[in-house]
Amino acid sequence: MSTPAPRTGGMARAAAPWLLLLPAFALMTYAFILPIGSFLEYGFYRFERGRLIQDFTFATYRRFLFDPYYHAVILDTLKVAAIVTTIALAVGYPLAYGLWRLQSPALQRWFGLIIFSPVLVSVVVRSYGWTVLLADQGAVNWALMRAGLIGEPLELVYNLTGVVISLSHVFLPFVVFPIYAAMTRLDPSLREAAMDLGAGWWTTFRRVTLPLTLPGIVAAAQIAFTLALGALVTPALLGGGRVLVLPLQVYRATSEINWPFAAVGGLALLLMALVAVVLSNRLLRYAEP
Amino acid sequence: MRQGVELEAVSKTFRGFRAVDGVSFRIPEGSFFSLLGPSGCGKSTTLRMLSGFEDPDSGRIWIGDQVMNGVPAYRRPTNMVFQRWALFPHMTAYENVAFGPSVARVPRADRRRQVMEALALVGLTDFADRKPRQLSGGQMQRVALARALVNKPRVLLLDEPLGALDLKLRLQMQGELKRIQESVGATFVYVTHDQGEALTMSDQVAIMRDGRIEQIGAPHEVYDAPATRFVASFLGNANLLPVTVQGIDGQAAKVALGGLVFEARVGQTPAAGTGVVALRYEAVRIGAAAEGQPVRTRGRILEASFAGSSVHYVVAAEPGFTLTVEDRHRIDEPPWPRGTLVDLGWHGAAARLFPEAG
Ligand SMILES: Nc1ncnc2c1ncn2[C@@H]1O[C@H](COP(=O)(O)OP(=O)(O)O)[C@@H](O)[C@H]1O
Numbered sequence: 001m002s003t004p005a006p007r008t009g010g011m012a013r014a015a016a017p018w019l020l021l022l023p024a025f026a027l028m029t030y031a032f033i034l035p036i037g038s039f040l041e042y043g044f045y046r047f048e049r050g051r052l053i054q055d056f057t058f059a060t061y062r063r064f065l066f067d068p069y070y071h072a073v074i075l076d077t078l079k080v081a082a083i084v085t086t087i088a089l090a091v092g093y094p095l096a097y098g099l100w101r102l103q104s105p106a107l108q109r110w111f112g113l114i115i116f117s118p119v120l121v122s123v124v125v126r127s128y129g130w131t132v133l134l135a136d137q138g139a140v141n142w143a144l145m146r147a148g149l150i151g152e153p154l155e156l157v158y159n160l161t162g163v164v165i166s167l168s169h170v171f172l173p174f175v176v177f178p179i180y181a182a183m184t185r186l187d188p189s190l191r192e193a194a195m196d197l198g199a200g201w202w203t204t205f206r207r208v209t210l211p212l213t214l215p216g217i218v219a220a221a222q223i224a225f226t227l228a229l230g231a232l233v234t235p236a237l238l239g240g241g242r243v244l245v246l247p248l249q250v251y252r253a254t255s256e257i258n259w260p261f262a263a264v265g266g267l268a269l270l271l272m273a274l275v276a277v278v279l280s281n282r283l284l285r286y287a288e289p
Numbered sequence: 290m291r292q293g294v295e296l297e298a299v300s301k302t303f304r305g306f307r308a309v310d311g312v313s314f315r316i317p318e319g320s321f322f323s324l325l326g327p328s329g330c331g332k333s334t335t336l337r338m339l340s341g342f343e344d345p346d347s348g349r350i351w352i353g354d355q356v357m358n359g360v361p362a363y364r365r366p367t368n369m370v371f372q373r374w375a376l377f378p379h380m381t382a383y384e385n386v387a388f389g390p391s392v393a394r395v396p397r398a399d400r401r402r403q404v405m406e407a408l409a410l411v412g413l414t415d416f417a418d419r420k421p422r423q424l425s426g427g428q429m430q431r432v433a434l435a436r437a438l439v440n441k442p443r444v445l446l447l448d449e450p451l452g453a454l455d456l457k458l459r460l461q462m463q464g465e466l467k468r469i470q471e472s473v474g475a476t477f478v479y480v481t482h483d484q485g486e487a488l489t490m491s492d493q494v495a496i497m498r499d500g501r502i503e504q505i506g507a508p509h510e511v512y513d514a515p516a517t518r519f520v521a522s523f524l525g526n527a528n529l530l531p532v533t534v535q536g537i538d539g540q541a542a543k544v545a546l547g548g549l550v551f552e553a554r555v556g557q558t559p560a561a562g563t564g565v566v567a568l569r570y571e572a573v574r575i576g577a578a579a580e581g582q583p584v585r586t587r588g589r590i591l592e593a594s595f596a597g598s599s600v601h602y603v604v605a606a607e608p609g610f611t612l613t614v615e616d617r618h619r620i621d622e623p624p625w626p627r628g629t630l631v632d633l634g635w636h637g638a639a640a641r642l643f644p645e646a647g
Pocket residue numbers: 303304308326327328329330331332333334335
C-alpha cells in the first residue's frame with residue numbers, strides 16, 4: 001500500500017550537498033591542488049648560480065634529505081612547534097577550565113575576549129611589543145630582578161625563548177576554545193556522579209573531566225602544532241637570526257628565486273603538518289568514548 | 290540516638306525563588322520513602338540537599354545521628370541514581386561500577402567481587418564489558434543502580450530513575466527496585482512525579498507542592514484520606530464538586546449539592562459556608578451497585594468511554610450537577626449507551642470536604 005517517495009524531489013535533495021560543496025572544491029583546486037602540482041614540478045628543477053635550470057633531477061631532494069644542515073633545520077622546526085604546543089596547552093588547559101567553571105556568564109564573555117585579544121593585534125605590532133617587554137631592560141627582566149629571583153637580565157628575546165613566548169601567546173585562543181568547547185559539552189551531572197561516588201576534586205578531574213576533554217586537547221594540539229610549523233614573521237622578528245625554522249628558509253629561497261628549494265621545503269612542511277594531523281586523528285579515535 | 294534520615298525546616302532559595310520552603314520529615318531507617326509532586330515543586334532540590342550537591346539556606350539535615358549540613362557529597366553515606374543516569378561514557382559497565390570501590394581504595398580482589406555482586410544484583414553480569422552507548426536505556430538504568438549500590442550506601446537517593454524508560458520496563462523495574470531495596474536494606478529516597486510509582490513501591494509517600502510538603506503517609510493513607518484539596522485532586526481521579534456547607538460536627542459535615550444533601554468527611558475545614566467536595570471516580574457506584582449506598586441519587590449518562598478494564602461515564606445527576614464515574618468492566622456487559630437513566634450512590638466517607646481555594 002505504501003507509495004514510493006517522489007523521485008524528482010529525491011534527486012534534487014541528493015544533489016544539494018554536492019552543489020553546496022562546489023565552490024569549496026573549486027577554490028581548493030585553484031588555490032591548493034594546482035600549486036602543489038607546480039611545487040612538485042619545480043622541486044625537480046635545478047638552481048645554479050642564481051638561475052633556474054629546467055631539467056629533471058633529484059638534486060634538491062637529495063640535498064634536503066642528506067645535508068646535516070637541513071636535518072638541523074627540520075629538527076629545530078619540529079622542536080619549536082612541539083615546545084610551543086606544549087606550553088600553549090599547559091597554559092591553555094587551566095585557562096579553559098577556569099573559564100568553564102566561572103559562575104557568571106558576563107565574566108565568561110569578558111575573559112573570552114581577553115583570551116582572544118592576541119589574534120586582534122597585527123603580528124608585527126605584537127612582535128615589537130614582546131621585544132620591548134622581553135628586552136634586557138624590559139618589564140619582565142626588571143620585575144624578576146626586583147623580586148631578587150635573578151642577578152642579571154635573562155636573554156629572553158632574539159633567541160628561541162622569545163619566539164616560543166610570542167607564539168604560545170598568540171596561539172592561546174586556538175588552544176583554549178576547542179578545550180573550552182569540549183568542557184561545555186560535558187554533562188554536568190558526570191562530575192556530580194564522580195563526587196557522589198567519593199571522588200574529590202582531583203580524582204574527578206583525573207578520571208572524568210580530563211579523559212572526556214581529551215578530544216578537545218587533541219584538536220587544540222593539532223591546531224597549535226600546525227600553526228607553529230608554518231610561523232614565519234615571529235621567528236623572523238624575534239629569533240634574532242638564531243631561530244632558523246623551515247618557513248624562514250623557504251622565504252629566503254623565494255626571495256632568491258630559488259624555486260626548487262622553496263618547493264621542496266614547502267612540501268616538507270606540508271608533509272610534517274599532514275603527519276601531525278593523521279597522528280592526532282589516530283589519537284582522537286583512541287580517545288573516543 | 291537518631292536513626293534514618295531527618296529534615297528539620299529545610300529551605301533553599303535560588304536567586305530569590307524559594308525552591309524548597311521549610312520542609313520537615315523523618316524517614317525510618319531501611320524504609321522506602323517517596324517524594325511525589327508535579328514538576329518544579331522542589332523534589333530534586335530536596336534530594337540534592339540530601340546528597341550534598343546543594344547546601345540548605347536554613348534548617349538541618351540529619352543522617353543517622355550526624356548533621357549533614359556542610360558535609361561535601363563525597364563524604365556522605367549516600368549515593369545517587371541520577372535522572373539521566375550520568376554513566377561515565379568512556380568507561381565500561383564494569384568500570385563504572387568499580388569507580389566507587391576504586392576511589393575508596395578497596396583491595397583489587399575484593400573490588401572485583403563487589404562489582405560482580407552488584408552487577409549480579411541488577412542482572413547485568415553478561416554486560417560488564419559494554420560501554421554505556423552499547424547498552425539500552427533499561428540496562429543503563431541498572432548500571433547506574435549497581436554503581437550506587439556497590440558502595441553500600443546507608444541512604445540511596447533516586448531522582449526519577451525510571452522516567453526515561455517505556456511503560457512496560459518501568460512497571461518491571463518498579464518491582465525490581467522494591468525487591469532490591471528489601472534485599473540490601475538501605476533507606477531509599479525516591480523522587481518521582483508519577484503517582485503510580487510512588488504508591489506501588491513506597492512505605493511512605495510525601496506529597497510536595499510549591500516547595501512545601503502537603504501530606505506524608507502510607508500510600509493507602511494519603512490516597513484514602515487526602516489532607517488537602519491538592520492531594521485529593523493530584524492522587525487518582527476525583528470529582529471536585531462545589532457545595533454549600535450546612536453544618537460541621539467534628540469530622541462529619543452536612544453539605545448540599547444542588548438539591549442533594551448528604552454527609553461528607555471533613556478533609557480541611559472551609560472558612561465560609563461554601564466548599565468543595567472531592568469524590569473519587571471509582572468511589573461512585575452506578576446501576577444496581579448503587580443500591581444500599583448511604584448517599585443515593587439518579588442521573589442520565591452524557592458520555593461513556595471504554596478503557597478496557599474500566600468504563601468512564603460522565604453523568605448528569607438529577608439534583609443538578611455533573612459527575613464522572615469509573616465503573617469496573619465486566620465480561621459480556623457492554624457499557625450503557627448515552628442517555629440511559631442510572632442509579633448513583635456512594636459512601637459518605639468517600640466524599641471529603643475542602644475549602645474552595647487552595
Ligand atoms: N540551580 C538552580 N538555579 C535556579 N533555580 C533552580 C535551580 N535548581 C532548581 N531551580 C528551580 O527550583 C524549582 C524546583 O526545582 P526542582 O527541585 O528541580 O523541581 P522538581 O525536581 O520537583 O521538578 C524549579 O522552579 C527550578 O526552576
